[in-house]
Amino acid sequence: MTQQGKVHLIGAGPGDPELLTCKALRLLREADVVVQDRLVSPEIMALVPVATRRISVGKEAGHHCVPQERINEILVTLARQGLRVARLKGGDPLIFGRGSEEAEELAAAGIAYDYVPGITAAQGAACATGVALTHRGLATGVRYVTGHRAKDAELDLDWDSLVSPDTTLVVYMGAANMARIAVELMARGLPGTTRAMAVASATTPRQRVVTGRLDSIAGRAEGLSAPVLFVVGAVVSLYREGACGLPVSDWLERHGLAADA
Incomplete structure (x- = not known):
């Protein structure tokens, strides 16, 4: 047996x-x-x-x-x-x-x-971009939500609970519904000037970062390939392009951990 x-x-x-x-x-x-x-x-x-x-x-x-x-x-x-x-x-x-x-x-x-x-992706993206999700004076908390429902069902988040100027909102799998999410948040009072960031393939050599305002981030982020993390909140102001290095492509060879032959 x-x-x-x-x-x-x-x-x-x-x-x-x-x-x-x-x-x-x-x-x-x-x-x-x-x-x-x-x-x-x-x-x-x-x-x-x-x-x-x-x-x-x-x-x-x-x-x-x-x-x-x-x-x-x-x-x-x-x-x-x-x-x-x-x-x-x-x-x-x-x-x-x-x-x-x-x-x-x-x-x-x-x-x-x-x-x-x-x-998790939020932690990786935060460190790879230098955007602390709970920076003192900018955010007293962080909230993780999904931007995609199983079987492509309607995105029925509790929108009212997500609107808080003191909380960083991190949306997983948010690329396809980024525009919808932005509209829903603004409709409930979050200013269109709120800082926002989209990070594709965080921590890898393919990482791409797009920042902007909540009312325009969806258009700026068009063309980003999954996986994409969507971050909304004042902490995005901490991002400085080039401040955090990306991993080098020859990591496996340098560390002698290439797959077994």
């Missing part, structure tokens, strides 16, 4: 391989199979041994190549084959990563699993 395997729900962080945890790196190298999301950076995937089986289950707005229900089935099936499964997610598996949904399915099927935290 085949011994049952285990699924590790791993946060890959925002993209820079140096921000991956030691535990995550170890499990990636020990895994029999890696099931990765679309937004896991190529720099992270380069750490996976060449011989390791990989299954891409990436999803994007308007095009769900593998439904969540099917992803759940894949994880259960692989574990029942006795495999060590690394379920690799961008950022942190428990912050808009659906890690808990997959854990529920694994638990119901009697499959062993654990969580491996990762640096």
